[in-house]
Amino acid sequence: MPKKMGRKPRNQTQINAVRDKIINHALKLFQDEGYEAISMRRLAKEVGCAPMTIYAHFDGKINILQHLWAVVLETVFSQIHTNIKTSKNPTERLNTAAQTFAQYWLENPDHFRLVFMSAGITRPDVDSFLKNKATLSHFKFFSGLVMLALAETHTPNSAEVKAKTDGLISALIGIVFCANTIADYPWTKPEDMVNLMLTTLLTSKA
Template identity: 25%
Template sequence: MAKKNLSQSDIDAFKARLCEVAERRFAEGGVESVSMRQLAAELGCSAMTPYRYFRDKDEILAAVRAAAFDRFALALESAGQGVADPRERAHATGRAYLEFAFSQPDAYQLMFDMSQPGQDRYPELARAGERARRTMGAGIQMLAQAGQVYGDPEVLSYVIWAAIHGLVVLRLAGKLPEQPDFDTVHAEMMRLLAVGLRTPPDAAAATPPMPRSLAS
């Protein structure tokens, strides 16, 4: 596979295949199952070929994560496109979030893998991650502008993201029971979040303290 004989489309296709294999191997065995030599062997090329396009496996995984964040953001953007009502848009993007996570679990788990180097080392990964963050926050921003929620939209978007992500990870890890099922827990979580979002800070501060037996 001489580099001088490859067109740009050939190079892009090879890099895409390399990333696909890296994502699958990560899902099967974690970071330790991804090495430049293993990737090359599976693709049927020389051990040095991947180094023509990536410095090391961390750069490959960063490229895979960036692509996943872009697909994730695009799914949410597409779901909310053309939906004018802020609440309906929030619901649509919320459904798209779950559909992405459960239809592409390997990509979703790699996106948030804590063993990977910080995204500040990889500009494309940083860009894609920021795109996803902005997309997640767009619905809350619209609700805040419409006066339907209280609080700092950026803070609220992180709170909601943390809640949804935590529940998704529990399901992907098989840590949720059959009853109550995921949909029941998710609906109750969103109900509680909605109540909090619609409660002015002053009213929340005036709420009677939680009983000691529940707080402990």
């Protein structure tokens, strides 16, 4: 029985190499020139291929952007990890983490836009945010901090921890989102609102 003729398909290593190349170029474009610079035509030029070739490797633009989300989130959380090292107790750790989280997005609105606002408009039914395991673990990290901070005053049950974590994350994202998109409203300072959220969530018992 003769072997199958023709060109051999690329192996997984080769496939990953090309995908990584595309992703790295997209990342570089984003870091050097911002969100708007990542057009498929521009990206193809940087990679050194035709725009259509990219569609042989990714279903669409959003699937490339998802990889950039992961990089940005990694940056945020590594900054959080760095900053909480000097915190003395669980409440202070949670406060530092929350303030660092909010501050990062406020200082990098383009990053916020990439991570939280690109999928919403372009492809609502896209492969999603949390297919990325690392992203989910970032969320869970906050859950751990909340539990420890609550445990300083009482023994929280898992429903309370989850509700307060989800509420906190939603509030943090909401504070940043409003500051970024409704920028002409004279909002109370974001750090004060973050502080208020933390204070009220931690002092009230479920």
